Every structure is written in C-alpha cells, then in structure tokens.
Amino acid sequence: MTYQVLARKWRPKNFSELVGQTHVMQALSNALEQQRVHHAYLFTGTRGVGKTTIARIFSKALNCEQGPSAHPCGQCSACLAIDQGRFVDLIEVDAASRTKVEDTREILDNVQYAPTQGRFKVYLIDEVHMLSKSSFNALLKTLEEPPPHVKFLLATTEPHKLPITVLSRCLQFNLLRLTTVQLEQHLAMILTAEALAFEPGGLALIAKAADGSARDALSLLDQAIAYCAGNITQAAVQTMLGLVSPQQVQAVLTTLQSGQSPALKALLLDLAATGVDYMALLNQLLASFHQLAQTQFLGEALDSGDLTSAQLQEWSAAIDPARLQVWYQIGLRAQQDIRLAPDVRMGFEMMLMRMFAFKPSDGSSRPAISNSAASVTNAPSIDTVMSSNPVATQPPLVPAAAEASAPVQQHQVRETPPSLELDAFPALKARVARVQKRQNASPELNSESVTTVQEQQPAVPEPTIPELVPPPLAEPAPTEVASIEPMLTESSIEQTAAAGVGLPVADLDSWIAMIDQLQPTGMALALAQQACWVKREEQAWWLALDSMQLQANNEVAWQNLQKLVWEKISPDITLHKLSEPLTGLTPAQAMKDQKQQQEQLWMEALEQSTVLANIEAQLGMTRLHNSLKVSY
Secondary structure, eight states: OOOOOHHHHTOOSSGGGOOSOHHHHHHHHHHHHTTOOOSEEEEEOSTTSSHHHHHHHHHHHHHOTTOSOSSOOSOSHHHHHHHHTOOTTEEEEETTTOOSHHHHHHHHTTTTSOOSSSSSEEEEEETGGGSOHHHHHHHHHHHHSOOTTEEEEEEESOGGGSOHHHHTTSEEEEOOOOOHHHHHHHHHHHHHHHTOEEOHHHHHHHHHHHTTOHHHHHHHHHHHHHHHTTEEOHHHHHHHHTOOOHHHHHHHHHHHHHOOHHHHHHHHHHHHHHTOOHHHHHHHHHHHHHHHHHHHHHSSOSSOOSSOHHHHHHHHHHSOHHHHHHHHHHHHHHHHHHHHSSSHHHHHHHHHHHHHHEEEOOSSOOOOOOOOTTSOTTOOOHHHHHTTOSOOSSOOEEEGGGGSSOOOOOOOOOOSOTTSOOOSOHHHHHHHHHHHHHHHSOOOOOGGGSOEEEOOOOOOOOOOOOOOOOOOOOOOOOOOOOOOSOOOOHHHHHHHHHHOTTSBOOOHHHHHHHHHHHOOOHHHHHHHHTEEEEEEOSSEEEEEEOHHHHHHOOHHHHHHHHHHHHHHTOTTOEEEEEOSOOOSOOHHHHHHHHHHHHHHHHHHHHHTOHHHHHHHHHHTEEEOTTOOOOOO
16 A cells, blocks of 8 residues: 655645745746746755755756746656656755765766756755765855856755855745644645545644644644544644643633632642643643733734634633733743742642732832841842832732732831941951951061061171060051942932932942842852842843853853842842943952952051061061062
8 A cells, every 4th residue: 555645745846836935936936937047046944844845846947848937837758757756857965965075076077967858957955054064165166157057956944054155156045934824724725635524723733733834734634634534623633732622721711810719729639630731731821821912902813722712802801911911921930930840730830829929010019028037137128129110111010919918018228327237248348357457456577477588697696686666657648448348328228229220230339238138159159249230120130240250151150140039039030141341340359459459558558667677677687579478
C-alpha cells in the first residue's frame, strides 16, 4: 500500500496555488513577464512556509516550453519532469549534507556546460547556511558572475548565518508566517477535496498549533485524520494535542469573576484531581484574557480561542477592564515564577490566589510591605517614597482584603538630629569610627614601624637613649572628608520623595540605604556594591554596572538580587541592566575613596610629626622615602 502524505500530495505546482506570500509571487511574476530575471535569489523564512516550493515553481516557470512565463503550463515535458523530480537541469543540493568545499567545487565544475534539457540550468541549494566558510568562498566568484544560462536559488531558515558577501550578491525574499485564518481555509479546502468530515473548531486548533507553518499544519492534519478515523472533531483534536478543555478555562474565569473563596477551593481540588497540565492551562488562560481585552477595547475578538462569542460579550461586560489587566500581568509573572516554585501545581495555585488578593486601585493606597527584623527604624519604605508621584503609569496593585482594614499608617519623618543614621555598611562605619578615634588622639609610634637606614659609622657601643617625651602633635588643618555613610535626614527624604518615580536617581546614599534594606550576601552583595541606581519607576529599576561586572555577566548574582527586591520591596519591581558607562560613584568606589582619603590624612600627619624628627636625630638615622604605611 502506497500512501502519499498530504504535505507532498498538496504541494503547490504553480504560483496560483500558493497560500499567502503574495509579495514574493508578485515580484517573481513581474520579473518573468518583463524578462528581468536576476541570476541569484535567496528565499528566507521559518520552516514550512514555501521556500523550496517557490524555488521549484520558479524553476518550472524559467524552463517551461511555453515560457519563460509566470504561468507555467504544467503539461510540457519540462514541467512534468520538474514535478516528478527527474529534470536534469534542476540540480537540488542539500547543503546540510554536502558542507565540504570539495562538494561545492564538484558542483561548480559543471556550471560552464550548457543545459541539457531546458532553457536554464538551475542550482537550488537548500539550507545554504550550513555550508562551510571555504565553500562560501569557493561559491562567491561564480555566484557574482555566473554564465548566462545559470540561475542560483538559495533557501535558508537562518539568513543571519550567511556571509554578507553572499547576501549582497542575491535578491532576498523573506517569506512570512501564514496566518491562522489562511491555514484554516487551506485545511478546509483539502479536507473537502479528500471528502473527509471535520469541525471548524478542530481545524482552528490545528492551525494555531502549526504556528504559521503550512507543512506543520498538514502533518498535524495527517495525524488528526488517523487519530479521529476520518472524522475530525474539536474534542478529539484537543486530546491529540494535549490541550486543556475549554470547560476548565471557563471554570477558572467563572471562579475569578465570582471572587468567592469556597469556589476557588473547589476549583483547585478539581484541577488537582483531573491531573491537568498547569502550564497549558496557564497559556490558554492568558489567551482568553487577550480575547476578553480585545472584546472590551475593540468590540470583538480578533483571534479564536476557548470562549464563544456569547461568552466573550458576557464576560467582557462583567469584568472590570483594569482588573482584567491585573490578572493578565499576574499570569505573565507566573510564567517566570512557576519555574522557581517547588512544583508546577503550587506555582499555579499561588497565581490564582494572587489574582484573588490583588485588585487595581486609584493610587491612594498601596500593598503594605512588612518590615523584617533587618528593616530600619523610622525609615520610610520604598513604596511610601514612590507613592508621592502624582502621575501613575498604570494602576497599582492593592490587596483586596486591605480595603476593610484600617488605613495604612504612614511613616513619619523624624525630627530628631541625625544621630541615628541608617547604617548601610556596619563594618565600614566601625572602621571609620576607629580611624576617627585614632586621629583625635596623638598617634603613638613604635620605632619598629619606621624603616630606617643607619648611617655608616665606626662600630661603637650602643648608646643609651634617654626616654623621650613626645611633644604634642600639631593638629593639621581640618580637611573635609567625604563620607559615604548614608544620612537619611529629613531633607534627603523630602528630596527623594519630591523627585518622583521615573526620574534619574543619582543619590549614592539612597542606594546604600536600599542595599542595607535588601541585606544581600555573597555575589549579590558584590554586584550591588559595584552598581549605580540610575533610574527607578513604579515597576522597574535600572542599574548601571561597572565594566568588570558587565564582563562577568553573573546571572546567578543578578537573579539573587532580583529575588531580594521581590521579597523585601515589591513583587512588581523588575531590575534592568544598563550597558552605558557609569556616571557616578558606586558604593565600592566610595569606600575605596574614603579609605584613600583617610590614609592621606594620616600620612600628612606623620610627615609633620616632631616625634619622628626627634627619633631620627637621636639615632642618627635617615628614614627611607615613602616607607610609612598606615593600616587600620
């Protein structure tokens, strides 16, 4: 028994049978009609959209005995030979299996000979991006100036892998993905011709699963015919593709609309009992949200899905548009969070509970952020600062249960002197305190810390040096040293609040305070200390990293820092990297500058010390230049 698959049986044999790709057909037809045929064509696009098919039809149009014509007859010996794959002047090359330069040279050795059977000798090189660099180099000269009787037709799914020298020698045509409607109509035409029964809903599912590929759609149609025994139904196609039934999607929407906890509990138990594919359910739920949003704003859904027209009209009128957008946003975030959850079921259930817990607000209140033990006393939370922005880019999320509770207590700005500053780096502050304490007191120098060179003198008994009482060290002129300790005083908080969300943040103290609130460790701490807080918005923060961190590209540290922001600040804030050069100090650079300035002060004090001068005079020794070192 010989059976020809639908993808081969229904392969188009002329331009009129092609589905879509009108921009390519028009260009090729005009070139044939006007006798302005280029010597090299490159067809690009995803799999199964017609690259090889168009190349064969074009070859048939060039060699048809009634042509060259945009409408090959399909009856002459050349057309029949091309359809049957035995036309000697159509040389099809699979570049994926013939990648060596020797294979390319063997093919090009016959270019100079005239065609045997047709008008043109056509070289159809499929998956041309698989050729080696040497093969491309061997092809360049012939591709640029081939004989008049030679045409090159190249096809590839990855044009970015082709050398620019090859691209510049070809006319390029990018074949588009087919729309769902085009695929549905094409499948319906084939099933009608094959005298097979079908439901339009089943064809819609196949067309959607094909993702714009006609060959994939026909392969799935072959599978559906075998699975459904010749009667293609929507339910059978859903089972074959492993999709979730529309009833389950509708049950989730009904539960979300009701807002009742008992209904949510019953839904979760039912989903767990049926063993549903949670990721497939999430994807179909997001598609339903998209349909509802289209109905709300456009009047109708442009895409088919799990909801009927009546259901779309009913739910689009019953569900608040802002609440629908919140659900969609939570669903998109869940696609990332589910991968981090202990299991898929837990992540999906948490997503549904978030949809129950959060609702859009007018901006007067925001979800409360719990203060952990590491939170700073009397310091305003990040949401308190951000809520001062009068312009909101989108409605914030507020727990629904918080409406009936008491109003959120706002943090008051302290009026006491800034003696209880926010300690962003306790270790740094302790070190600076020790330095300041030692700076205020007279430094006691040990003779062992001074490197000296004894002058060459005759050997004499070691003299007894009377105990020296060092005179008081003259205090150097006060020098203002930049401190990197974060000082969240009343004025700085007001300035931060007045800046508003979305404006550039160039305050080093604010970023240091935020690092202390996040409490990162390890690589995440190193990443935060090497970053500048460039810009912040309600749901996005932009960090500029130094060159070393950009080269390291430590995604683990970045993800850990992102998790801390979600846990301790807000689950709606996403961190973004900026590749621009740093324009301000990072906390690490500020710490380094602080240390260098303190060391410079000590060095100047030691250079002016009379104690060192007395020691050198009494011992008759000379101190080496730059031999003093300060450590603390």
